[in-house]
Amino acid sequence: MQAATKQIINTESIKNAIADKIDSAGFTSWIAPLQFGIVAGCLDLVAHNQFAADYVKNVYGEILSGVASDFGLNLNISVRSGVVAVNTANDNVVCAFVPEQKQTNVKQQNGFDSFICCDENMFAVAACKKIALGGASFQQLFLYGPAGCGKSLLASAICSESIGHVVMMSGGQFVADFTRSLRDKTIFSFKDFCRNCDTFILDDVCALAGKRATTDEFLQLIMDLYNAGKNIVLTANVAPNALNGFDRRIQSLFASGLVVDLVAPNTSVRKQMLIRGGVDANVADELSKRIMGDGHLVNGVINKIKTYTELMGEHVDMDVASRLLGDTLAKNKTPLSMVKAMCEKMCISYDEICGNSRARRLVRARQIMMVALKHATNMSLTEIGNVCGGRDHATVVYALNQIESQKASDLILNAEIDDMIKLCK
Numbered sequence: 155m156q157a158a159t160k161q162i163i164n165t166e167s168i169k170n171a172i173a174d175k176i177d178s179a180g181f182t183s184w185i186a187p188l189q190f191g192i193v194a195g196c197l198d199l200v201a202h203n204q205f206a207a208d209y210v211k212n213v214y215g216e217i218l219s220g221v222a223s224d225f226g227l228n229l230n231i232s233v234r235s236g237v238v239a240v241n242t243a244n245d246n247v248v249c250a251f252v253p254e255q256k257q258t259n260v261k262q263q264n265g266f267d268s269f270i271c272c273d274e275n276m277f278a279v280a281a282c283k284k285i286a287l288g289g290a291s292f293q294q295l296f297l298y299g300p301a302g303c304g305k306s307l308l309a310s311a312i313c314s315e316s317i318g319h320v321v322m323m324s325g326g327q328f329v330a331d332f333t334r335s336l337r338d339k340t341i342f343s344f345k346d347f348c349r350n351c352d353t354f355i356l357d358d359v360c361a362l363a364g365k366r367a368t369t370d371e372f373l374q375l376i377m378d379l380y381n382a383g384k385n386i387v388l389t390a391n392v393a394p395n396a397l398n399g400f401d402r403r404i405q406s407l408f409a410s411g412l413v414v415d416l417v418a419p420n421t422s423v424r425k426q427m428l429i430r431g432g433v434d435a436n437v438a439d440e441l442s443k444r445i446m447g448d449g450h451l452v453n454g455v456i457n458k459i460k461t462y463t464e465l466m467g468e469h470v471d472m473d474v475a476s477r478l479l480g481d482t483l484a485k486n487k488t489p490l491s492m493v494k495a496m497c498e499k500m501c502i503s504y505d506e507i508c509g510n511s512r513a514r515r516l517v518r519a520r521q522i523m524m525v526a527l528k529h530a531t532n533m534s535l536t537e538i539g540n541v542c543g544g545r546d547h548a549t550v551v552y553a554l555n556q557i558e559s560q561k562a563s564d565l566i567l568n569a570e571i572d573d574m575i576k577l578c579k
C-alpha cells in the first residue's frame with residue numbers, strides 16, 4: 155500500500171515538473187493523455203498509438219528525458235498493446251476516426267489546368283504549384299480573395315496534384331468533425347487523422363470564427379504541423395489581419411507564412427470560362443461584358459445554357475441568351491457598375507479607389523473616373539463624389555479642373571478618358 159502511494163506521488167510530481175517546462179496546449183494535447191508509470195527505475199510513458207508515441211519522442215523527448223533524469227529515472231516511451239473489449243470509445247481506447255464525408259484522402263479531379271488565370275493571379279497559382287510539388291521555401295500558404303475568385307478551386311488543385319498524403323477539409327467540416335469527435339470521445343483519433351499527412355488544407359477558415367474550443371484546437375494543429383515540417387494551405391475571404399472572430403495571436407499565426415491575394419475573374423477570364431463551358435465564342439464575348447458577378451455566377455450561367463440546350467434541343471444564340479438570362483445580365487449600367495468596370499480596366503481594386511490612400515496613381519485614377527462620369531452621365535458632382543468613395547463636392551471640382559487643364563497637352567490622357575467614357579455608356 156505504501157509503495158503504491160509512493161508511486162502515485164512520484165508520477166504526479168513528475169507530471170507537474172513536465173508541465174512547468176511545456177506550454178499548456180502541448181501538455182494538454184500530448185502529455186496528459188499518456189499513461190504514466192514507474193517500473194524498475196524507469197519512467198514508463200505509454201501512448202495510445204504509434205503516431206502519438208513518435209510525435210512525443212521527436213518533439214518532447216529531450217524535455218522528458220531531462221525531467222526523468224532529475225528524478226533519477228531512465229525514460230521509456232512505448233505504445234499500448236492489446237485489444238480493449240469495450241464498445242464505448244473513450245480517450246484511452248484506440249478508435250479509428252472516420253470523417254463524416256468522403257473528403258480528404260481521395261484526390262480531387264480538378265487540377266491546375268481547370269483554373270483560368272489572369273495576370274493578377276499568376277503569383278498565387280505559381281505559389282500553389284510550388285507547394286504541391288514539394289520543396290517550397292514556405293510551409294504555410296494563406297490564399298484570400300472575394301467569393302468566386304477561385305480559392306476552393308486552387309485548394310482542390312493542390313490536393314489533386316500534391317506529392318504525398320493530403321488531408322483536405324472545409325472549415326465547416328472541421329467544426330463538425332471536431333464536435334463529433336468530442337461527443338463520441340474519439341478526439342485523439344481525430345488529432346491523429348489531421349496530423350498524419352504531408353499537406354493539410356483547410357478551405358474557408360472563416361467558418362471557425364467565434365468558436366473558441368474549435369479555434370484553440372486548430373491553433374494547436376497548425377503549430378504541430380509546422381513543427382513537424384508539414385505543408386499547410388488555408389483560404390479565406392479576407393486577409394489574416396481583417397479576420398473577424400479571431401484574436402490577434404491567431405491572426406499573427408495565419409500571417410506568418412506566405413499570404414497571397416486572388417482577384418475576381420475579369421472580362422477575359424469570364425469569356426474563357428464560358429467558352430470552356432461550351433458557350434459559342436460570339437455569345438461568350440457579349441455575355442462576359444454583361445455578367446458583372448464572380449466565378450460562381452459564371453458557372454451558373456454555363457449550367458443554365460447547358461441545361462436549356464439539353465432539354466429544349468435549341469441552339470443558344472445571343473437572342474435566346476438575353477431572354478434566358480434576363481435575371482442575370484446587367485441591363486442598365488448603374489454608377490457603381492461603371493466605377494467597378496473602370497477599376498477593372500485600370501487594374502485597380504474598388505476598395506483602393508474608395509480608400510484614403512493618396513498614392514499618385516490612385517489619385518489620378520479617381521480624377522479620371524470623375525471626369526468620365528461627368529461626361530457620360532447626368533449625375534451631379536455630389537453623386538459622383540459619393541460613388542467614388544464618398545468624396546465631397548470640392549474634391550470633385552478640383553479633380554475636374556486638374557484633368558481638364560491637362561487634356562489640352564496630353565493626348566494619352568485624352569484617349570484614356572475616352573475609353574472610360576465608353577465603358578460608362
